Amino acid sequence: MASIFDDPMDRDSIEVALVGHDEMTLDEYQAEATDLAFYSTSIVYPTLGLAGEAGEVAEKIKKLMRDNDINFDADDASEQIGYMEKRNIALEVGDIMWYCANLLNDIDYSLEEVAQMNLDKLKDRRERNVMSGSGDHR
Numbered sequence: 001m002a003s004i005f006d007d008p009m010d011r012d013s014i015e016v017a018l019v020g021h022d023e024m025t026l027d028e029y030q031a032e033a034t035d036l037a038f039y040s041t042s043i044v045y046p047t048l049g050l051a052g053e054a055g056e057v058a059e060k061i062k063k064l065m066r067d068n069d070i071n072f073d074a075d076d077a078s079e080q081i082g083y084m085e086k087r088n089i090a091l092e093v094g095d096i097m098w099y100c101a102n103l104l105n106d107i108d109y110s111l112e113e114v115a116q117m118n119l120d121k122l123k124d125r126r127e128r129n130v131m132s133g134s135g136d137h138r
């Protein structure tokens with residue numbers, strides 16, 4: 001079976017590589033992610049890691065802007081990015097997920113709980129027509 005680290009020729013190959021994995025809930029992911037945690041300084045370590053990995057995503061987008069003729073304002077911006085670049089961005093987002101899972105574990109929240117809280121917050125803002133603007137608790 002192909003691995004996510006193989007060099008697939010197209011997006012379909014990536015999907016095939018993922019088929020062999022069982023589906024999991026966010027909480028099942030969090031349990032495995034925290035089982036893989038190796039740090040001893042809770043809260044601070046995953047917070048710094050989260051910021052660092054977000055920077056890695058931003059770096060990849062910056063390099064796409066610098067080295068490729070991609071119009072990020074275009075409706076088809078995503079289609080202008082190659083599958084390998086998308087996969088590398090996705091892997092960095094996965095790193096963000098790992099740090100989110102561990103940070104939330106350190107503050108006694110589950111990923112599913114926070115995912116639901118986030119959707120509830122955004123739906124409430126949409127219903128009250130305050131999606132844009134600023135303020136954590138608008």
Ligand SMILES: [Mg+2]
Pocket residue numbers: 053056091092095
């Ligand atoms: Mg990374």
